[in-house]
Amino acid sequence: EAAVTQSPRNKVTVTGGNVTLSCRQTNSHNYMYWYRQDTGHGLRLIHYSYGAGNLQIGDVPDGYKATRTTQEDFFLLLELASPSQTSLYFCASGRNTLYFGEGSRLIVV
Amino acid sequence: AQSVTQPDARVTVSEGASLQLRCKYSYSGTPYLFWYVQYPRQGLQLLLKYYSGDPVVQGVNGFEAEFIKSNSSFHLRKASVHWSDSAVYFCAVSARTEGADRLTFGKGTQLIIQP
Numbered sequence: 646e647a648a649v650t651q652s653p654r655n656k657v658t659v660t661g662g663n664v665t666l667s668c669r670q671t672n673s674h675n676y677m678y679w680y681r682q683d684t685g686h687g688l689r690l691i692h693y694s695y696g697a698g699n700l701q702i703g704d705v706p707d708g709y710k711a712t713r714t715t716q717e718d719f720f721l722l723l724e725l726a727s728p729s730q731t732s733l734y735f736c737a738s739g740r741n742t743l744y745f746g747e748g749s750r751l752i753v754v
Numbered sequence: 755a756q757s758v759t760q761p762d763a764r765v766t767v768s769e770g771a772s773l774q775l776r777c778k779y780s781y782s783g784t785p786y787l788f789w790y791v792q793y794p795r796q797g798l799q800l801l802l803k804y805y806s807g808d809p810v811v812q813g814v815n816g817f818e819a820e821f822i823k824s825n826s827s828f829h830l831r832k833a834s835v836h837w838s839d840s841a842v843y844f845c846a847v848s849a850r851t852e853g854a855d856r857l858t859f860g861k862g863t864q865l866i867i868q869p
Binding site: 701 | 760763786788790795796797798799800803805844848854855856857858859860861862
């Protein structure tokens with residue numbers, strides 16, 4: 646079965662802090678995605694990639710950077726975290742049929 | 755750009771009753787449509803998908819959905835719900851944007867099952 650692993654699962658940081666969320670998939674999928682989930686908004690696409698070194702901008706990219714270092718690894722970077730980025734973040738891999746990680750809960754105080 | 759509307763943020767159904775969760779999409783091309791389910795404290799899991807062919811597609815746990823092109827709808831149905839169906843359900847549409855595939859989700863419908 647497809648596997649997507651996210652870390653850390655929980656993170657608290659201060660405003661202005663630097664945060665990196667990591668995602669690794671073992672499915673040999675080309676596509677990987679970062680979403681944020683907020684009450685009243687559902688899932689919103691931040692960044693996605695269809696291969697190592699590729700990056701595509703999603704619907705809510707402001708304040709986020711991403712990097713796809715290998716086919717397996719996709720990172721989401723918050724270089725100056727703000728309270729508005731407090732959210733539940735999901736990584737997924739696949740094309741059309743997505744396999745999701747268990748989420749990373751980030752709190753910015 | 756594509757979009758998905760789930761008009762009901764919350765639906766309450768009695769156990770054993772039938773269910774319909776509504777979904778309407780907007781996309782100019784041929785859509786690939788999906789329903790995902792999210793149980794508490796978990797990621798999303800695929801329930802069913804429609805690519806082409808028979809407009810009624812079957813999914814896991816007795817769920818089905820019907821693609822109605824004329825209405826741009828892809829409603830989810832189940833004949834008899836069980837308490838374990840309590841979850842949040844997301845409708846999604848896949849589309850190619852600037853040469854890359856992306857999945858756009860609706861805001862989700864929380865399903866509450868009453869005993």
